[in-house]
Amino acid sequence: MTSNSVASNSVKQFPLQRLKPLAPVLGILIALLFSSILLALSGANPLQAYQELLSGAFGGSRQITETLLKTTPILIIALGLAIAFKARVWNIGAEGQYHIGALLGGWIALTFPTLPAILLIPLMLIAGGLGGLLWSGLAGLLHLKRGVNLIICTLMLNYIGILLVQYAARVPLRDPKGFLPESAKFVAAARLPRLGDSRLHIGVLLALILVGLAYVLLWRTTLGFRLRAVGAKLSVAEWVGIKTGRSILTALLISGTLAGLAGVIEVSATYTRLKPSISDGYGFTGILVALLGQLHPVGVLVAAVLFSALEVGAQSLNVSLQIPAAVAGVLQALLVLGVLAGQAIAQREPTA
Amino acid sequence: MDHSPSQSTLLPAVDMRGITKRFPGVMANQQVDFVVQAGEIHALLGENGAGKTTLMNILCGLYEPDEGEIWLRGQSVRFQRPADAIAAGVGMVHQHFMLVERFTVAENIALGQTGRGWRDDARSLHQRLRALSAHYGLGIDPTAPVWQLSVGERQRVEILKALDRQVDVLILDEPTAVLTPQETKGLMTILRDLAAQGTAIIFISHKLNEVLALCDRVTVLRDGQRVGSVEVANCDAHHLTELMVGREVNLDRPDRVVVEVADRSPLLSLEQVSTVGHHRLPVLQDINLQVYPGEIVGIAGVDGNGQRELEEAIIGLRSLTQGQIHRNGTLAHIPSDRYSMGLIPEFSVTENLLLRDIDRFPFSQKGFLRPAQMVKQAIALVQQYLIRTPSVHTPSGTLSGGNAQKVIIARELYRNHPVILAAQPTRGLDVGAMEYVHAQLMAQRDAGAAILLISTELDEILRLCDRIAVLYEGQIVGLIDAATADVNHLGLLMAGKTQVTDDPMMSEKRSLQTS
Incomplete structure (x- = not known):
C-alpha cells in the first residue's frame, strides 16, 4: 500500500527520456546512410547492396548457419568483455587469451586422443578457459602488483599469445607427417558435438546460455553489483569497503576465461586442428561488439549477430556485386561510431 | 550602471x-511571479528542490521557460543563452566559482568578454x-593570480566580474555558505553598498538570520510555486520557516540533560594525530580528541583548515605521520564530499541505499x-527519511542535492552504528531537511552513539554539540x-585569533599572537 505511492510516481516519465533507448537506432540509421554513400561511390546501388548483404547473411538455412557459427566466438568473447568493461577494466587482450585457450585446449586434444568424447570435450573446454584465465591473470598481476597500465599489458600479451600458437603449430605440436606447419587433425571425439544434422555445434548453444548467465551475474549477484559499483565510481566503491583490486582482477579473469573458452570452441569445431592462424581477429571484434551492445548481454547478442552477419553477407556481396569484402569492416566501424555518438548525445540532456 | 532614477523607481528591475x-x-x-525593485536586496527562499535555482537559471539565461515572460525595467526580454542575460544587465555569482586558477583576476574577468582585446x-x-574595486570596497588586486586568493576573495572577484559587465541585477546563489562569520559581515556591507547605488540584488539563501539581517523583501517558493512575498521588516524567522516548509520548524538549541560519561571509555579517540598533505606540508598537527558515547563533539572552523584531512584520517583513507586513532565499534560516515565519496550517480536509489549492506541477508543470499x-x-527508507524521488529505481545522480544527501544519511544511520562521523551533513540542505538530519543525529546520540560532527556552520555546531573543538590551520x-x-x-x-580566555582548556593551546 505504501509502496504504491512510490511506484505510481515512477510512471511519470518525460517523453524524451523514453526515447533515449532509441538513440542507438538513430546511430545505426546514420551509419547506414554514410555507408550508402560509400557503396554508391564504389559503383553499386546501395539498396541492392543492402539486400544482397541481408540475403547473404540470412537468406537461407545455409546462410543463417554460417552467420550463427561466426557469431559464436565473437559473442562469447564480447560477453566477457562487457562484464570487464562494466567494471571499467579495459581488457584489450581477448585475442591473446583466445589464442592461449585454443592452445591449451588443442594440446589436450592432441595429447589424450584416446579419451572418450564425454571426458575429452569437457577437459578441453576447461583447459581452454584456464588458458584464457591464466593469460589474463598474468596481465592482472602485472597491473595490480607492478602498476603496469592494464591496456598496455593486455594488448602486448596478445602478440605473445598469437606467436606462441604459431610456434606450437610449427614446432612442438606440428604433425610430422603433414606438409603444412600445423598440428594433426583432432580425433572425432575432440570435436564439439553437432546439433542434429546441422553444422551448428553445442558451442552455439553454450554462447546463448552464457548471455543469460552474464545477465544474471551482472544484475542478480553481489559480485556483479560490486563490479558495477567499481566501474561506475571507484572512489565510492572503495569507500564503502568493496575490495576494488580484487574486483578488478575478478572482472579481468572472467573476460579472460570466456575468451579462452571461445578459442578452444573455435579450434575444436571450425579449424579442427592447431594452425598458425586460428582467428579472424575475434578478440578485437569482441571489443567493438561489447561497446556496440552497450555492455548489456542482450545488446551484445544483437551486436554479435549483426557483426557476423555483416561479415558473412559481405562475402556474398563480393561475389555477386564485386564489392570488396572490406566494406563489412567499414560498415562495422561506422555502426560503432554511430551508436556511441548517439549514446553520448542522449546522455547530454540536462537534468532537473 | 547609469540609471535614470525616475525610471528605475517606477518600473521594477526584474519582473x-x-x-x-x-x-x-x-x-x-x-506560474511563478517574481518582482525585484532596483536598489532592493531581495531574498529568494525555499527548500531544496523548491525551484529557486531553476528560476534564477531562467533569469540568467541558462534555461528557457516553458511559459511566462521576463520584463526588465519595463522591457520584455527573451534569453537564449547566458550571454544574452549579461548583455541585458543580469549577472549571477554561482555557488561554484567559475574562475581559472592559473589566470589573474583581470584575465579571468576579461575571459569570455567578446570584442575586447584585453x-x-x-x-x-x-x-x-x-x-571599481575601490568604489565598492571589494579590495581586489586585478593582477593577483586567482589561486592565491581565499574563498571570500574569489567570491568578490565574481562580484567584480559582474560589476565590470555593468549588471544592474546581481544574483548570488548561497554566497555565505563558504564564508566565515567575519567575511559574511564584509559581504553584507558590500551588498548594501551596491544596493544603495541602484543595483537590484537577489540573494538565495537557506540562512534565515542572514536574510533577516540583510534583505528588504523575501519571496518564498515551495514545490515550485510562489508562496508569497513579504517585507522583512514585518516578519521573523519562525514566520519565514513556516512559509518555506509549510509547517512549524524548530531549530533552537534543544535543552538537554547531559549524561554523565566520566566513567565510560571513549568510542573514538585521537591521540597526537598528525598528517601531511601536498608538498609534505603538515595539514594536521597533534590532534587530541576523545568522543564518548552519548555525546556530539563538534569540529568548528572555516573550510580548508584540515577538516577534509581529519575526516580522511578517521576513516583510514589517509596515513598518519604520527599518533593513533582508536575506534571502538563500527563507523557510520556521512562524507563531506558526497559526489566523490557518497553516491554512485548512475546507480539507482535502491542500490545506493544498500551499497554497504549488499552482502547481508535479506538483501542477498x-x-x-x-x-x-x-x-x-529502499521504499521503507525513502519514506522514513523523506527522500523525494520519482521512484526507488531512479538513478541517484538525477536527485537534487538535498535528496542525494538524504540517501547517504539514510544509508549511514539506519543501521545504528556506535560511532558516527558526520562531515558537513547539512551542507546545501533546506531547513526542513536540516531539522530532520539534526533530529536523526540527536536520536542517535540519545541512543548512545559517539558522534563527531565536522561542520563549517556555526549555527549547526552550536545547536547540536556538547563540546566544540575549533580547527585552525590543522590544529585544535x-x-x-x-x-x-x-x-x-x-x-x-x-x-x-587565539585570545586570552578563562577557559582552562585554552591555556595550554594559547599561542603567542594576541590581537
Missing part, C-alpha cells in the same frame, strides 16, 4: 510573470578594475541479490563547552 518550467518527472516552476589594453583594464527485499527496504586551537559558548569568541578562534 518575471507566470514562469513555468518542467523537467523530466518534475514541475520545477509553476591584452592590448591590460593597463587600462587593470585601472578600471582597480577603480549465497551471493545472489534479492531485488524484492532490496526494493522493500580551542575546546569549549557548547552550552556556554560565545559566538564572537568562536568566530575569533576560527579566524586564528
Whole structure:
C-alpha cells in the first residue's frame, strides 16, 4: 500500500527520456546512410547492396548457419568483455587469451586422443578457459602488483599469445607427417558435438546460455553489483569497503576465461586442428561488439549477430556485386561510431 | 550602471510573470511571479528542490521557460543563452566559482568578454578594475593570480566580474555558505553598498538570520510555486520557516540533560594525530580528541583548515605521520564530499541505499541479490527519511542535492552504528531537511552513539554539540563547552585569533599572537 505511492510516481516519465533507448537506432540509421554513400561511390546501388548483404547473411538455412557459427566466438568473447568493461577494466587482450585457450585446449586434444568424447570435450573446454584465465591473470598481476597500465599489458600479451600458437603449430605440436606447419587433425571425439544434422555445434548453444548467465551475474549477484559499483565510481566503491583490486582482477579473469573458452570452441569445431592462424581477429571484434551492445548481454547478442552477419553477407556481396569484402569492416566501424555518438548525445540532456 | 532614477523607481528591475518550467518527472516552476525593485536586496527562499535555482537559471539565461515572460525595467526580454542575460544587465555569482586558477583576476574577468582585446589594453583594464574595486570596497588586486586568493576573495572577484559587465541585477546563489562569520559581515556591507547605488540584488539563501539581517523583501517558493512575498521588516524567522516548509520548524538549541560519561571509555579517540598533505606540508598537527558515547563533539572552523584531512584520517583513507586513532565499534560516515565519496550517480536509489549492506541477508543470499527485499527496504527508507524521488529505481545522480544527501544519511544511520562521523551533513540542505538530519543525529546520540560532527556552520555546531573543538590551520586551537559558548569568541578562534580566555582548556593551546 505504501509502496504504491512510490511506484505510481515512477510512471511519470518525460517523453524524451523514453526515447533515449532509441538513440542507438538513430546511430545505426546514420551509419547506414554514410555507408550508402560509400557503396554508391564504389559503383553499386546501395539498396541492392543492402539486400544482397541481408540475403547473404540470412537468406537461407545455409546462410543463417554460417552467420550463427561466426557469431559464436565473437559473442562469447564480447560477453566477457562487457562484464570487464562494466567494471571499467579495459581488457584489450581477448585475442591473446583466445589464442592461449585454443592452445591449451588443442594440446589436450592432441595429447589424450584416446579419451572418450564425454571426458575429452569437457577437459578441453576447461583447459581452454584456464588458458584464457591464466593469460589474463598474468596481465592482472602485472597491473595490480607492478602498476603496469592494464591496456598496455593486455594488448602486448596478445602478440605473445598469437606467436606462441604459431610456434606450437610449427614446432612442438606440428604433425610430422603433414606438409603444412600445423598440428594433426583432432580425433572425432575432440570435436564439439553437432546439433542434429546441422553444422551448428553445442558451442552455439553454450554462447546463448552464457548471455543469460552474464545477465544474471551482472544484475542478480553481489559480485556483479560490486563490479558495477567499481566501474561506475571507484572512489565510492572503495569507500564503502568493496575490495576494488580484487574486483578488478575478478572482472579481468572472467573476460579472460570466456575468451579462452571461445578459442578452444573455435579450434575444436571450425579449424579442427592447431594452425598458425586460428582467428579472424575475434578478440578485437569482441571489443567493438561489447561497446556496440552497450555492455548489456542482450545488446551484445544483437551486436554479435549483426557483426557476423555483416561479415558473412559481405562475402556474398563480393561475389555477386564485386564489392570488396572490406566494406563489412567499414560498415562495422561506422555502426560503432554511430551508436556511441548517439549514446553520448542522449546522455547530454540536462537534468532537473 | 547609469540609471535614470525616475525610471528605475517606477518600473521594477526584474519582473518575471507566470514562469513555468518542467523537467523530466518534475514541475520545477509553476506560474511563478517574481518582482525585484532596483536598489532592493531581495531574498529568494525555499527548500531544496523548491525551484529557486531553476528560476534564477531562467533569469540568467541558462534555461528557457516553458511559459511566462521576463520584463526588465519595463522591457520584455527573451534569453537564449547566458550571454544574452549579461548583455541585458543580469549577472549571477554561482555557488561554484567559475574562475581559472592559473589566470589573474583581470584575465579571468576579461575571459569570455567578446570584442575586447584585453591584452592590448591590460593597463587600462587593470585601472578600471582597480577603480571599481575601490568604489565598492571589494579590495581586489586585478593582477593577483586567482589561486592565491581565499574563498571570500574569489567570491568578490565574481562580484567584480559582474560589476565590470555593468549588471544592474546581481544574483548570488548561497554566497555565505563558504564564508566565515567575519567575511559574511564584509559581504553584507558590500551588498548594501551596491544596493544603495541602484543595483537590484537577489540573494538565495537557506540562512534565515542572514536574510533577516540583510534583505528588504523575501519571496518564498515551495514545490515550485510562489508562496508569497513579504517585507522583512514585518516578519521573523519562525514566520519565514513556516512559509518555506509549510509547517512549524524548530531549530533552537534543544535543552538537554547531559549524561554523565566520566566513567565510560571513549568510542573514538585521537591521540597526537598528525598528517601531511601536498608538498609534505603538515595539514594536521597533534590532534587530541576523545568522543564518548552519548555525546556530539563538534569540529568548528572555516573550510580548508584540515577538516577534509581529519575526516580522511578517521576513516583510514589517509596515513598518519604520527599518533593513533582508536575506534571502538563500527563507523557510520556521512562524507563531506558526497559526489566523490557518497553516491554512485548512475546507480539507482535502491542500490545506493544498500551499497554497504549488499552482502547481508535479506538483501542477498549465497551471493545472489534479492531485488524484492532490496526494493522493500529502499521504499521503507525513502519514506522514513523523506527522500523525494520519482521512484526507488531512479538513478541517484538525477536527485537534487538535498535528496542525494538524504540517501547517504539514510544509508549511514539506519543501521545504528556506535560511532558516527558526520562531515558537513547539512551542507546545501533546506531547513526542513536540516531539522530532520539534526533530529536523526540527536536520536542517535540519545541512543548512545559517539558522534563527531565536522561542520563549517556555526549555527549547526552550536545547536547540536556538547563540546566544540575549533580547527585552525590543522590544529585544535580551542575546546569549549557548547552550552556556554560565545559566538564572537568562536568566530575569533576560527579566524586564528587565539585570545586570552578563562577557559582552562585554552591555556595550554594559547599561542603567542594576541590581537
